Amino acid sequence: MPNLFILMVVLIFLTIPGSSNLDEFIYNGFNQVTKTNISLSGVANINKHGILQLTNDTSRLMGHALFSSPIQLKNSSTSPVHSFSTCFAFSIVPEYPKLGGHGLAFTITPSKDFVNFALPSQYLGLLNATDLGNFSNHLLAVEFDTVQDFEFGDINDNHVGININSLESNKSAKAAYFTDDFVGQDINLKSGKRIMAWIDYESSTNLLNVTISPSSSKPKIPIISYHLDLSPIFEQNMYVGFSASTGLLASSHYVMGWSFKVNGIAKFLDLNSLPSFSKPKKNHPALIVLVLILALFVSISSIFLAIYVMKKIKERDVIEDWELDIGPHRYSYQELKKATRGFKDSELLGIGGFGKVYKGILPNLKTVVAVKRISNGSKQGLREFVSEISTIGRLRHRNLVQLQGWCRRGGDLLLVYEFMPNGSLDVCLFDEPKFILSWEQRINIIKGVASGLLYLHEGFEQVVIHRDIKASNVLLDCDLNGRLGDFGLAKLHDHGENPGTTRVVGTLGYLAPEVPRTGRATASSDVFAFGALLLEVVCGRRPIEHKAAPNEFILVDWVWCQFVQGKAMDVVDAKLKGEYDGNEVLMVIKLGLMCSNNEALIRPKMRDIVRYLEGEIGLPDVVTRPGGYPDRRAMEGFNNLLGLYPSSSFENGSQNSLGRNEDADRSFASISTSPLPLLYTREEAR
Numbered sequence: 001m002p003n004l005f006i007l008m009v010v011l012i013f014l015t016i017p018g019s020s021n022l023d024e025f026i027y028n029g030f031n032q033v034t035k036t037n038i039s040l041s042g043v044a045n046i047n048k049h050g051i052l053q054l055t056n057d058t059s060r061l062m063g064h065a066l067f068s069s070p071i072q073l074k075n076s077s078t079s080p081v082h083s084f085s086t087c088f089a090f091s092i093v094p095e096y097p098k099l100g101g102h103g104l105a106f107t108i109t110p111s112k113d114f115v116n117f118a119l120p121s122q123y124l125g126l127l128n129a130t131d132l133g134n135f136s137n138h139l140l141a142v143e144f145d146t147v148q149d150f151e152f153g154d155i156n157d158n159h160v161g162i163n164i165n166s167l168e169s170n171k172s173a174k175a176a177y178f179t180d181d182f183v184g185q186d187i188n189l190k191s192g193k194r195i196m197a198w199i200d201y202e203s204s205t206n207l208l209n210v211t212i213s214p215s216s217s218k219p220k221i222p223i224i225s226y227h228l229d230l231s232p233i234f235e236q237n238m239y240v241g242f243s244a245s246t247g248l249l250a251s252s253h254y255v256m257g258w259s260f261k262v263n264g265i266a267k268f269l270d271l272n273s274l275p276s277f278s279k280p281k282k283n284h285p286a287l288i289v290l291v292l293i294l295a296l297f298v299s300i301s302s303i304f305l306a307i308y309v310m311k312k313i314k315e316r317d318v319i320e321d322w323e324l325d326i327g328p329h330r331y332s333y334q335e336l337k338k339a340t341r342g343f344k345d346s347e348l349l350g351i352g353g354f355g356k357v358y359k360g361i362l363p364n365l366k367t368v369v370a371v372k373r374i375s376n377g378s379k380q381g382l383r384e385f386v387s388e389i390s391t392i393g394r395l396r397h398r399n400l401v402q403l404q405g406w407c408r409r410g411g412d413l414l415l416v417y418e419f420m421p422n423g424s425l426d427v428c429l430f431d432e433p434k435f436i437l438s439w440e441q442r443i444n445i446i447k448g449v450a451s452g453l454l455y456l457h458e459g460f461e462q463v464v465i466h467r468d469i470k471a472s473n474v475l476l477d478c479d480l481n482g483r484l485g486d487f488g489l490a491k492l493h494d495h496g497e498n499p500g501t502t503r504v505v506g507t508l509g510y511l512a513p514e515v516p517r518t519g520r521a522t523a524s525s526d527v528f529a530f531g532a533l534l535l536e537v538v539c540g541r542r543p544i545e546h547k548a549a550p551n552e553f554i555l556v557d558w559v560w561c562q563f564v565q566g567k568a569m570d571v572v573d574a575k576l577k578g579e580y581d582g583n584e585v586l587m588v589i590k591l592g593l594m595c596s597n598n599e600a601l602i603r604p605k606m607r608d609i610v611r612y613l614e615g616e617i618g619l620p621d622v623v624t625r626p627g628g629y630p631d632r633r634a635m636e637g638f639n640n641l642l643g644l645y646p647s648s649s650f651e652n653g654s655q656n657s658l659g660r661n662e663d664a665d666r667s668f669a670s671i672s673t674s675p676l677p678l679l680y681t682r683e684e685a686r
Helices: 002-014 285-297 302-315 321-325 333-339 382-392 425-429 439-459 514-518 523-539 555-564 582-595 606-613 638-644 662-671
Strands: 024-027 038-042 062-067 084-094 103-109 140-145 159-164 171-174 176-178 184-186 195-202 207-213 224-227 237-245 251-262 348-352 355-362 367-374 403-409 412-418 463-465 474-476 482-484 491-493
Touching (some): 038 237, 062 251, 084 103, 140 195, 159 207, 159 224, 171 224, 176 207, 237 251, 333 355, 333 367, 333 403, 333 412, 425 474, 425 523, 439 582, 439 606, 523 555, 523 582, 555 582, 582 606
Antiparallel strands (some): 024 251, 062 237, 084 251, 103 140, 103 237, 140 159, 159 171, 207 224, 355 367, 367 412, 403 412, 463 491, 474 482
């Protein structure tokens, strides 16, 4: 008995906080005795299984566990950092399978006080938005991250990273280990299984190695080797330990064992001797509520209860995994149903190829909105729906239609936009419009759409290729300003990178000829569609007009013929009754022809187009022949193609788009031509 007492005193003395000579410790599990040497904050605790639990299944919280005494990692403030080594076993148990939230980190920090400044979620309980990258943080963190945060450039949702004074990793790799025969094997950090981790820093070579494994055997090759001099980052005395956090989704983060040593190798941990645990049982609040409802109403009427439950199940909003990472505001189905008076026909604004658009009034805000309800039979599916949400939801420009929110219930997909009281541009140009747009209003609409398109191509964080620019997708606000909308077909790529190939989409008459050949939509193909829009606005007719004479069937061909014959003003919309600025009209016609060129490299950039429209630079005297479609009479099967892919406004409100039928894609590609450009001036044409 005395010997046991002496042994306990020695063990406690070895881990007394503040011991300046302390350079090594090991925990094969945790208990209330060792708890005195571990500083816990947030929701961190030592549970009944002898496991250090940093977080639980509660969202947006954090937990910290640091060795209570600082470790001397430098002899003086100016001397190099000592070598150090640590080994620990951890486990991450997500609230929902395959959905982590957020991760844990081994950290070396100058302070134990995280409460006053650190945040949960993507900040892992270590930093906040204003402290990121500050040299004064003096922070090293090795993160085991289970959420892909685009804010910090994470490579995926299952990775290990080395972070210096920030949450953006200096170097990262997907969670994996190498076998003895040097074959890489993936590790799922969210599996709930115990995982061993080793972090070793060699002072002489300034090399930091991170290794993980599903067993106690340490692989010979680390997953991360990073050359880094920690001397300017570390202070003389630093705290070592762990931090973890949860976000919208939660995970329980556990540490079962831990060893640490300065100037040496951390002591071996045997997974088989470390404490284990049963995965926490998940609460099902929806099930509990359902049981209470059944108990409450069973005495009233079983029939009434069955009807009530069936109605609730039918009307509930089921949120799937992919919906958690997109914005902006998510409305409930009942909100939008009430706003549109049950989607009554009296509130119908229009019918397009993707479904119906209703006018609605949000009950709480009394705000008028337009609700686009994508039909179950629409060819715009979840992919286009998510594209429109994730793209336009982050775009901010006065000439783009602002997306205010969205909703999904079963097969019903709904988008909520700000209301445009004057409808779409095609309704004001073609057939028998309710009012005639003056030339001043038309040129203002053109300039607005050009400004919005320039923002998409150059002003946003990525290049946004709209791919469906046409009159029916230009909406008019209360002041008749042009707003570009409908981003269901948009594609994004980083600035400086080439867009990838994809399926051919767009609307016949607006589709650049190189797109069916290459399958690659670019900013230049958007410019081609904008050229068709320019000619539409001037001429007051569609790019392809069924009822027109054979020589006027294709708008760009007809305009070119009139232009080279010196009859450019003959193409101007008769509804203007001659009230327009001739110089501006001629400028827009020439710009429309330049944008409609079959050769993508010859078309102007949107930046130059805006400068042309604003009069900052003059148009060139020489205009290249845009290149046209084959003669209508020689195009066998062309009318069948038009039947498959009508223009967006052949019929009132229709928005049928190219790219929904592979056979028609091939037909269009087979008739696409790219004649050699011919140069003309108006004088030479005469």
